[in-house]
Amino acid sequence: MVEFLQFLVPGILIGGVYALLASGLGLIFGVMRVVNFAQADFMMLAMYLSWALFAGGFGLDPFLAVPAVFVVFLLLGMAVHWLFIRFVIGRRENHDAQVILTIGLGLIFQNLILIKYSSEPRVVAPSYANAGDFIGDIFISRVRLYAFLLSVLVAALLFVFLNRSRTGRAIRAASENWEAATYMGIDIDRTNRIAFGVGVALTAVGGSALVTFQSITPFVGFRFVVVMFAAVVLGGLGSVSGAFVGGVLIGIIQSVSQVWTSAAVKNVWVFALFLLILYVRPNGLFGKVQRAI
Amino acid sequence: MRRVVPFVVLIAVVAVLNGWLDQRFYVRVLTLSVVWALAGVAWNLMAKAGQISLGHSAFVGIGAYGFTILLRGGGTSPWTGMVIGMGVAAAVALVIGLPTFRLRGFYFTLATISFPLIMELLVSHYGDPELTVPFHPENEWKFMEFSDSHTYVWVGLGMLVVALVISELIDVTSFGFALRAIRDNEVLARAVGIRTVAWKSAAFMISAALSAAMAVLWVKAVLRVTVAEEVFGITVVIVMLSVAFVGGVGQTWGPVVGAAFLIPLAMFLDDSIGESVPGAQELVYAAALVLVALLIPRGILPAIEKGCRRLATWPRPSLEQTGPSLLGRLVAPPPRPSPLLRTPRRPLRPRLPQPSDAPVLEVDGVAKSFGANRVLSDVSFSVDPGRRVGIIGPNGAGKTTLFNIMTAHLRADAGRILFKGVQVDHMRAPRRYELGMSRTFQVPQGFHLMSPLDNVVVAAIGASMPDPVAASMAMLERVGLAGKALAELSALTTAEIKSLELARAMVSDPDLLLLDEPLAGLNEAERARFFETVDELVAPHTAIVVIEHSVRSLIQYVESVVALDEGLVIAQGPPEDVVSNPRVIEAYLGSRWMEHARDQ
Numbered sequence: 068m069v070e071f072l073q074f075l076v077p078g079i080l081i082g083g084v085y086a087l088l089a090s091g092l093g094l095i096f097g098v099m100r101v102v103n104f105a106q107a108d109f110m111m112l113a114m115y116l117s118w119a120l121f122a123g124g125f126g127l128d129p130f131l132a133v134p135a136v137f138v139v140f141l142l143l144g145m146a147v148h149w150l151f152i153r154f155v156i157g158r159r160e161n162h163d164a165q166v167i168l169t170i171g172l173g174l175i176f177q178n179l180i181l182i183k184y185s186s187e188p189r190v191v192a193p194s195y196a197n198a199g200d201f202i203g204d205i206f207i208s209r210v211r212l213y214a215f216l217l218s219v220l221v222a223a224l225l226f227v228f229l230n231r232s233r234t235g236r237a238i239r240a241a242s243e244n245w246e247a248a249t250y251m252g253i254d255i256d257r258t259n260r261i262a263f264g265v266g267v268a269l270t271a272v273g274g275s276a277l278v279t280f281q282s283i284t285p286f287v288g289f290r291f292v293v294v295m296f297a298a299v300v301l302g303g304l305g306s307v308s309g310a311f312v313g314g315v316l317i318g319i320i321q322s323v324s325q326v327w328t329s330a331a332v333k334n335v336w337v338f339a340l341f342l343l344i345l346y347v348r349p350n351g352l353f354g355k356v357q358r359a360i
Numbered sequence: 361m362r363r364v365v366p367f368v369v370l371i372a373v374v375a376v377l378n379g380w381l382d383q384r385f386y387v388r389v390l391t392l393s394v395v396w397a398l399a400g401v402a403w404n405l406m407a408k409a410g411q412i413s414l415g416h417s418a419f420v421g422i423g424a425y426g427f428t429i430l431l432r433g434g435g436t437s438p439w440t441g442m443v444i445g446m447g448v449a450a451a452v453a454l455v456i457g458l459p460t461f462r463l464r465g466f467y468f469t470l471a472t473i474s475f476p477l478i479m480e481l482l483v484s485h486y487g488d489p490e491l492t493v494p495f496h497p498e499n500e501w502k503f504m505e506f507s508d509s510h511t512y513v514w515v516g517l518g519m520l521v522v523a524l525v526i527s528e529l530i531d532v533t534s535f536g537f538a539l540r541a542i543r544d545n546e547v548l549a550r551a552v553g554i555r556t557v558a559w560k561s562a563a564f565m566i567s568a569a570l571s572a573a574m575a576v577l578w579v580k581a582v583l584r585v586t587v588a589e590e591v592f593g594i595t596v597v598i599v600m601l602s603v604a605f606v607g608g609v610g611q612t613w614g615p616v617v618g619a620a621f622l623i624p625l626a627m628f629l630d631d632s633i634g635e636s637v638p639g640a641q642e643l644v645y646a647a648a649l650v651l652v653a654l655l656i657p658r659g660i661l662p663a664i665e666k667g668c669r670r671l672a673t674w675p676r677p678s679l680e681q682t683g684p685s686l687l688g689r690l691v692a693p694p695p696r697p698s699p700l701l702r703t704p705r706r707p708l709r710p711r712l713p714q715p716s717d718a719p720v721l722e723v724d725g726v727a728k729s730f731g732a733n734r735v736l737s738d739v740s741f742s743v744d745p746g747r748r749v750g751i752i753g754p755n756g757a758g759k760t761t762l763f764n765i766m767t768a769h770l771r772a773d774a775g776r777i778l779f780k781g782v783q784v785d786h787m788r789a790p791r792r793y794e795l796g797m798s799r800t801f802q803v804p805q806g807f808h809l810m811s812p813l814d815n816v817v818v819a820a821i822g823a824s825m826p827d828p829v830a831a832s833m834a835m836l837e838r839v840g841l842a843g844k845a846l847a848e849l850s851a852l853t854t855a856e857i858k859s860l861e862l863a864r865a866m867v868s869d870p871d872l873l874l875l876d877e878p879l880a881g882l883n884e885a886e887r888a889r890f891f892e893t894v895d896e897l898v899a900p901h902t903a904i905v906v907i908e909h910s911v912r913s914l915i916q917y918v919e920s921v922v923a924l925d926e927g928l929v930i931a932q933g934p935p936e937d938v939v940s941n942p943r944v945i946e947a948y949l950g951s952r953w954m955e956h957a958r959d960q
Contacts, residue, residue: 102466154654162465166412167605171649178639178646185638275942283638283641289594293477296470304466331485338474346459346473 069204074322076205082318083215084276086311087222088291091270094312096299098262099156105173106270107288107295113140113174113186113271114283121191121278124306129191129278130213135288136275137268144267147172156259173288178332180285188282195203196279203282219273222311228265229307240261279322294334296320297341303350363528366613367521367668378513383797385631386874387509393623394516395578399596399749400615401523402570405563407610408536410543411495412459413564415472416571418456418479419449421592422724423572428491428586429504437495438504442576446569453568456836457561464546491586493579504580512581515885519577519618523570527612530563534821534828539563541818543610544807551767551805553793575700595642602645605652617660622648711871712795718781720745720872720903721766726763726775728927735761735817736927739775745871748904750914750935753924754947759907760802762924763874767799768792780871794820798870800861802877802907808850812836813845816864835863838897854881858890866897873898875906879913891917915939923947 087151092106113136120127120135127135151172198209229235240248241258249255281287298317302309317337324336377390398408399420406413420921426448429442436444460471467558482487495501506512530536541549550556579586590596600615603622608614626644634640656663676881683771714720719742729735736758743749751759766769766777768789779782784792807815816835820828836842839859844852858878865873875894887910898904908914915921915935922940925947931938 102470151650151654155657161657163412163605163609164657167601167649168653170598170601171646171653174642174646175650176477181639182637293473296473299466300470314461314501332481335478335481338478342471342474345463345467347461349467 071323071326072205074325074356076207076238077211078322079088079315080207080211080215080318081322082315083218083272084314085298085318086314087218087276087293088270088273089295089302089310089314090225090296091220091268091273093264093299093304093307094238094242094269095263095266096304097307098238098266099152099241099259100245101156101335102169102296103164104292105176106267108176109140109144109267110179110270110274110277110291111283111285111288112143113274114278114281114287115180115189116118117278118191118277118283122189122194128193129275130217133217133272133275133290136271140268140271141264144264145260147267148263152258152263152358160289168307177285177288182283186284186286188284190282191278201258205269208280209281214279217276218273221269225265225307226267230234234258234261238265280336290334293339293341297337297344300341300349301344334351361677363532366616366901367524368670370524370616371517371521374517376514378510378517380736382904384509384643389624391509391516391581392510392627393619394513395574395582395617396603396623397576397616398516398520398523398574399571399600400619401520401527401612402567403597403600404604404610404612404615405527405530405567405570406473406560407604408530408543409539409560409563410546410610411560411564412601413472413567414469414594414601415475415598416567417592417594417596418476419453419568419571420575420578420596421476421483421588422449422452422573424586424591425487425491425574426572427590428493428579431496432491432960435494437463437502438576438580439502442573443653445576446571450570453564454561457564458557459558460565461560465934470497476592476594476597480588481602483588483592483768487588489588492585493584495928504576505873509581512577516577516581518780519573524612524616526566526570528956530566531612535559535562537814537818540810541807544580545805546811547769548801548807549818550789550823551769551788551793551799551801552819553824553868554818555790568576586643598645598649602648605659605798606648608661611659611661613708614659614661621660633675650814688726689701702740712780714745714871714901715781718778719743720780721905722776722778722781723766723779724776726772726777727760727764728758728765728770734927736765736772739924739927739929741922741929741932742870743903743905745901745903745919748918750918751905751907751924752909752911752914752921752938752944756926757947758927759924760876763799763876763905763907766792766874767797793868794822796823796868797874798865798868798872799874799880800865802875802880804854804861805858806857806860808849809849810849810850811846811847812841812860815849815860819864820867825868831867832863835867836860839863839893855886858886862894862897869899869902871902873902873904875908877907877908877909879908887913913937 088107088110095101095103095106116134116136116139120132121129146267151168155161155168175290193210195209199206200209201207229239234278235260238261240251240253241255241262245255248258261273294317298313299310301313301316302311317340320336320340321333324333328336374390374394378387381387381390390595405418405613423442426445427436427438430436430441431438432442456475460468463471484922496505497507500511504515510894526900527896530539538549538554541552541554542556542560546556575591579591603615603618605618606622607616607618615648621887622644626641629644630641652659691831721743723742724740726736726739739758739762741749751758761770767771768784768787772785775919779792779795779797784795787795807818810818813829813832813836816832817828820831825831833845834844836845841856841859841863858881862878878890882890891913894904906914906918918935919930920933921935921938922929923944925943930943930947
């Protein structure tokens with residue numbers, strides 16, 4: 068039982084971070100129906116930014132750097148939307164273009180970072196990196212706990228933003244019914260741009276939360292791509308709150324599977340669950356039934 | 361002839377380069393260009409059906425590991441290993457495909473990513489992350505161990521030509537028609553008898569087998585060692601995607617053009633600045649993907665063809681008025697159905713006979729809910745052969761849902777559908793079409809990337825007609841669209857689209873024709889004409905069920921009416937009785953009007 072809990076608790080903690088990573092992907096899909104394959108590479112870029120702020124002379128704690136990361140990636144996301152994404156939004160014929168555009172952008176980010184920083188793994192180790200506390204027999208890593216708390220805080224702020232602010236409501240309206248939203252005088256291009264920026268920034272903050280216990284390489288994103296998709300699909304593609312629950316579930320499965328199989332194949336369980344959900348409930352665990360024609 | 365020229369050009373170019381180039385690096389560039397062209401052609405077979413797979417490295421990995429293990433274990437020839445690997449890859453594709461093909465669009469693409477990831481993790485952890493390929497210099501051909509590296513180019517060229525021939529054959533037969541129909545409009549394809557899962561599975565299996573074959577050549581000629589991270593890796597998929605999208609997605613020759621352009625560019629760049637810029641190759645693919653997505657999403661080949669078409673008609677304004685110029689006919693001949701389609705084919709399964717004592721359609725106690733929303737409850741009626749039945753009811757009464765259940769686009773929660781006395785509930789949409797059930801749609805559906813003629817040809821192929829092209833042309837003549845058989849679908853008027861839908865629905869000579877709001881969007885004159893056209897087209901045995909809001913037009917045409925309201929049959933019988941039924945009037949006009957009428 069203790070062994071099980073020893074896996075369950077870190078699973079929940081890392082799951083909170085997955086939830087934050089996935090909520091950005093889910094928000095973007097929900098609003099503009101774009102599956103952003105570059106999402107995990109924005110996370111990678113944010114990890115490098117946190118690393119640069121920490122190791123590059125400023126000595127800025129990665130958790131304190133979060134507001135700066137959020138703002139930088141909000142602007143970066145909006146710029147990427149304005150420069151690229153807005154041209155491939157909408158019609159069904161654009162699906163292929165969306166897929167290859169976002170894959171291409173992700174590759175460009177990876178290789179630019181590779182050129183600049185080489186493939187040497189980078190680590191961010193603040194003084195408390197190895198600290199932790201025992202609750203009963205369960206060891207809880209301090210950095211993982213902080214990462215989880217940060218994720219919950221950001222999720223709460225996201226909830227307030229989407230439900231209380233004018234822009235947030237516009238985003239929800241666009242996500243609910245794109246066409247009707249335009250009739251209500253919502254500027255869809257602006258809403259998309261902001262949603263893309265916020266979505267990217269959410270995932271970026273998730274990346275900052277990870278750096279204290281995840282080493283950074285230009286290709287680190289790929290390990291998280293399918294985890295993020297799995298979380299989003301689990302919760303129902305396009306649902307932000309669903310993505311959150313999905314993320315936590317994925318973290319738990321990844322971690323608890325180590326009770327039975329090696330840590331090296333923990334992601335096999337995640338991918339298998341991902342496929343199972345796609346086959347059995349393609350609209351997610353809480354998804355709505357849609358009309359066929 | 362037009363189809364042979366590219367093959368001659370390809371063989372000539374590769375042969376000249378292979379004879380002329382001597383430096384090891386250049387031969388390597390040539391080899392890899394051929395290898396990736398082959399991989400792209402394999403990947404593109406799925407794209408013909410509009411399916412973007414990000415999981416093809418699963419099959420490359422199976423091919424690579426398969427032949428390496430066999431060669432290491434028992435000294436099996438890589439050729440034998442290749443054949444076995446192709447078989448395994450095809451089998452795996454079938455197993456993966458059957459559940460995955462139920463997913464549409466993004467969901468399919470997302471699902472495919474996970475297969476190579478799972479395989480790579482399992483192989484690396486429980487098997488060998490890396491296998492060296494044993495060296496067998498004793499027999500060059502048996503062990504594919506050529507001392508002259510030019511030979512690998514010849515072998516690769518041979519394989520590429522075979523793959524291209526397969527791809528061309530698919531294009532010109534009903535196989536290709538089915539795949540294009542699926543890409544264009546999968547719901548409609550199923551409604552006209554295209555067995556989408558079967559065709560997609562077939563394409564996926566061939567595509568997987570070719571990917572596995574490519575893997576053997578890749579490992580033997582270039583890699584020399586089988587590494588799980590490499591052969592199952594995402595980079596394989598990215599190169600496949602790049603060459604296919606740059607050249608032309610879904611186009612047989614697209615990947616060849618894409619590979620000829622991208623692979624040398626990436627390799628020369630890597631050779632010149634790779635030391636200082638480690639990601640140069642990947643940046644080429646990435647930049648190509650981004651540029652293609654933004655500028656020419658269908659790729660170079662279709663862009664060139666479009667340009668030629670425009671050039672061909674210049675300076676004359678319209679193609680329809682004058683026809684293409686000589687130049688136009690040379691570079692971009694008008695699309696023409698292939699002669700291979702003209703060969704008579706045996707229907708897969710013969711139609712059901714119509715029993716003399718049974719109605720053609722029996723709807724028995726059908727119920728359907730969407731979540732908590734009950735759309736149909738206990739709907740029952742029957743239609744005799746050759747009869748005309750109208751279905752009326754206010755918006756939201758469940759009329760279209762009823763049609764969708766009859767044609768298996770939706771499943772009923774309860775009740776039975778009998779067609780010619782046989783229960784058809786377990787049969788899917790293509791099967792019901794084959795049996796003689798045909799329909800039109802409330803929102804007219806079409807294959808927008810095809811000509812009007814091809815729209816009807818797909819339906820004729822779905823019904824296993826002996827000569828689909830001739831039957832389709834004859835049907836277009838009867839609805840008065842013969843003059844626009846090869847026009848763009850977007851150039852048709854609403855009335856013409858309706859006629860095209862009718863032609864498509866009638867080409868199989870159905871026993872039951874379902875018309876969903878056929879008069880919507882037509883003007884008075886066209887409305888008056890429409891049912892006359894239907895009567896000219898249908899055989900005496902064909903029963904017709906019409907959903908229509910224009911009750912006046914409808915009751916003049918049908919022999920009986922079924923009235924639905926909120927999912928219940930509120931009246932059925934002769935048209936005059938049903939329209940004077942107080943419950944029907946109430947449903948249409950509301951109870952307030954009824955009180956008002958009573959007061960008068």
